[in-house]
Amino acid sequence: xxxxxxxxxxxxxxxxxxxxxxxxxxxxxxxxxxxxxxxxxxxxxxxxxxxxxxxxxxxxxxxxxxxxxxxxxxxxxxxxxxxxxxxxxxxxxxxxxxxxxxxxxxxxxxxxxxxxxxxxxxxxxxxxxxxxxxxxxxxxxxxxxxxxxxxxxxxxxxxxxxxxxxxxxxxxxxxxxxxxxxxxxxxxxxxxxxxxxxxxxxxxxxxxxxxxxxxxxxxxxxxxxxxxxxxxxxxxxxxxxxxxxxxxxxxxxxxxxxxxx
Amino acid sequence: xxxxxxxxxxxxxxxxxxxxxxxxxxxxxxxxxxxxxxxxxxxxxxxxxxxxxxxxxxxxxxxxxxxxxxxxxxxxxxxxxxxxxxxxxxxxxxxxxxxxxxxxxxxxxxxxxxxxxxxxxxxxxxxxxxxxxxxxxxxxxxxxxxxxxxxxxxxxxxxxxxxxxxxxxxxxxxxxxxxxxxxxxxxxxxxxxxxxxxxxxxxxxxxxxxxxxxxxxxxxxxxxxxxxxxxxxxxxxxxxxxxxxxxxxxxxxxxxxxxxxxxxx
Numbered sequence: 248x249x250x251x252x253x254x255x256x257x258x259x260x261x262x263x264x265x266x267x268x269x270x271x272x273x274x275x276x277x278x279x280x281x282x283x284x285x286x287x288x289x290x291x292x293x294x295x296x297x298x299x300x301x302x303x304x305x306x307x308x309x310x311x312x313x314x315x316x317x318x319x320x321x322x323x324x325x326x327x328x329x330x331x332x333x334x335x336x337x338x339x340x341x342x343x344x345x346x347x348x349x350x351x352x353x354x355x356x357x358x359x360x361x362x363x364x365x366x367x368x369x370x371x372x373x374x375x376x377x378x379x380x381x382x383x384x385x386x387x388x389x390x391x392x393x394x395x396x397x398x399x400x401x402x403x404x405x406x407x408x409x410x411x412x413x414x415x416x417x418x419x420x421x422x423x424x425x426x427x428x429x430x431x432x433x434x435x436x437x438x439x440x441x442x443x444x445x446x447x448x449x450x451x452x453x454x455x456x457x458x459x460x461x462x463x464x465x466x467x468x469x470x471x472x473x474x475x476x477x478x479x480x481x482x483x484x485x486x487x488x489x490x491x492x493x494x495x496x497x498x499x500x501x502x503x504x505x506x507x508x
Numbered sequence: 509x510x511x512x513x514x515x516x517x518x519x520x521x522x523x524x525x526x527x528x529x530x531x532x533x534x535x536x537x538x539x540x541x542x543x544x545x546x547x548x549x550x551x552x553x554x555x556x557x558x559x560x561x562x563x564x565x566x567x568x569x570x571x572x573x574x575x576x577x578x579x580x581x582x583x584x585x586x587x588x589x590x591x592x593x594x595x596x597x598x599x600x601x602x603x604x605x606x607x608x609x610x611x612x613x614x615x616x617x618x619x620x621x622x623x624x625x626x627x628x629x630x631x632x633x634x635x636x637x638x639x640x641x642x643x644x645x646x647x648x649x650x651x652x653x654x655x656x657x658x659x660x661x662x663x664x665x666x667x668x669x670x671x672x673x674x675x676x677x678x679x680x681x682x683x684x685x686x687x688x689x690x691x692x693x694x695x696x697x698x699x700x701x702x703x704x705x706x707x708x709x710x711x712x713x714x715x716x717x718x719x720x721x722x723x724x725x726x727x728x729x730x731x732x733x734x735x736x737x738x739x740x741x742x743x744x745x746x747x748x749x750x751x752x753x754x755x756x757x758x759x760x761x762x763x764x765x766x767x768x769x770x771x772x773x
Contacts, residue, residue, distance in 0.1 A: 409597040412565050413611040413663060414585045423610070427601045504601045504643040 292473040297481065300474035309458075314482070317459040320376055321448045324383025328440055331384075332391025333433055339392075340399020340429070341421065357389050361447065365454050374455035379448055386447030387440035394439070398432025399425055431502050438494035445487055512699040513541040513564070513667045518573035520559050532724035533559040537573070539718060539727060541667065541701055546693060548702040548714035552760055556725020557703045561671045564701065565591050577666055587615045590660035594672040596652035598644040598659075604631065605640040607655055611663035623662075630658040633692055650681040657689070661696050670702040674709065686712055687741050694738065707756050712744055719756055721763045729759060 257264060274294050280286055281293025288296070304310035339349050365382060372378035402425055410420050452461025460479050467476030520534040533556040541547045551557050562568035564575055566585035574581050577588045590611060598607045608627045612618050618626065631637055634654040644652055653673055660668055674682040686709060693700065704710050710717045714733055721728045731752060735743060743749055 403597075405593065405595045405597040406599060408567060409591070409593060409610075410614065411567060412585050412589075412591045412593075413614040414587060415614040419614055423599065423614075427599070430601075504645060 292477050296474045297477045301478045313460050313463050320379040321383050324380040325387050325444045328384045328387035332388050333395050336392045336395025340396040361386050369455050379451040382451035383444045383447040387444035390439035391436040394432045394436030398429030434498040441490045441494050510543045511540040512543045514576050515539045516574045520570055535724035535726045537727050546700045546714045547716050548710035549718045550707055550710040551720030552722050555720040555722040561703050565669055588666040590663040590665035592656050592660045592670045592673045594675050596656045600644050603641050608658045608662050611659050626662045630662045634658045649677050668698040668700045672704055707753050711753050
């Protein structure tokens with residue numbers, strides 16, 4: 248871009264400066280109230296105490312182990328869900344009869360809150376890591392699946408007509424129209440899957456077991472260790488922000504051809 | 509002159525399941541398009557011209573009558589035809605070059621080098637050199653229709669089918685595209701079957717204009733358009749042009765009066 252008028256540093260980063268400013272302001276007020284002993288450490292905590300606890304848990308405690316444990320559970324479950332969701336979604340979306348067979352079953356499963364299945368999953372997989380992996384899987388699987396099926400079904404009739412007129416075979420239509428057309432839907436599914444998978448891993452670890460960030464939050468609550476609890480909450484929030492941001496980047500990367508950017 | 513596209517006694521019926529009645533979309537249509545000829549079909553909406561186009565393109569099955577190209581009867585799509593659609597129907601995730609190559613890639617008639625050369629050649633012909641790496645969403649409606657045209661020409665059809673290709677454009681772009689099309693056509697030298705509901709578009713572009721009537725769709729008359737080529741847009745104000753346009757108009761209007769319906773312009 249040439250000829251763009253010069254922008255000052257503030258103009259260029261106005262959004263980041265205002266957004267960051269509000270967070271800094273809030274943290275400052277919170278810390279001031281904490282220092283003034285206006286907050287009971289039994290029910291809440293202060294930024295400095297949380298930071299101190301985070302450093303302690305990282306250097307002396309088991310924070311590294313908890314992060315690794317939760318991270319592994321999430322990664323395994325999510326990758327499984329992404330692969331299964333996309334593959335099954337493409338098949339169900341492409342084959343009409345398969346869709347008729349699978350639709351009622353999938354809708355019923357989709358409508359069931361996954362949290363309700365956690366006790367059952369614990370019975371199946373025990374309280375070890377595989378129950379968590381499976382909870383992440385089942386949480387992330389459905390959004391990926393439903394969006395992929397939606398993408399396959401939303402084939403543009405005009406494109407289909409054009410492909411047919413140029414003698415395209417079913418396989419060619421699948422490759423050149425159905426799959427590329429589904430990519431934005433699949434990526435939306437993955438983004439939703441990331442968010443739900445993250446909830447899955449936290450809730451799963453709260454329910455059973457003795458490790459992970461979810462456990463850390465639950466344990467902090469049970470022992471009135473509010474600073475530990477907040478370390479966990481902030482880690483989960485940060486993970487959510489980073490993963491969603493990555494998923495959005497990926498979405499944008501693959502929808503380069505979209506006119507509205 | 510050799511006949512490229514021959515339509516003989518073509519009749520198309522649709523069955524309306526709900527009312528268990530049949531609708532006659534095309535009734536005994538016979539028409540020949542000569543080698544290198546530009547033939548336009550004009551008619552009010554519901555006259556079956558879209559059905560006719562879909563049948564010739566191989567997108568709609570037919571049972572009564574024959575459609576043949578170079579003497580071979582057609583059923584289903586074939587490499588001897590290419591369609592320029594009303595909506596550009598370009599693949600939004602493919603670049604302009606990728607879209608121009610699309611028809612050729614599907615038909616697998618050319619090797620990679622030839623496809624690339626043909627894509628470049630036809631992009632140049634439609635005046636889109638420099639836009640190779642753009643995506644369709646970045647182009648205006650008129651430019652998208654040029655890509656649509658280049659895609660069809662690149663597939664090297666015997667007969668080029670154009671299904672109201674400018675109907676979705678604004679009137680200025682449409683006029684401009686009409687004169688562009690004539691320039692491109694004079695270089696590409698293709699046999700063209702062009703469908704439109706605009707009488708002046710048909711008269712301006714075509715060597716002959718076939719007029720269809722509605723319900724059932726029948727061929728009502730064929731007009732020879734005597735104007736020499738190259739034609740300029742100023743031709744549309746020529747008294748002789750207006751006279752032919754008026755004659756076709758009256759024919760369609762009288763038809764519509766008979767049917768008791770309003771002609772859409």
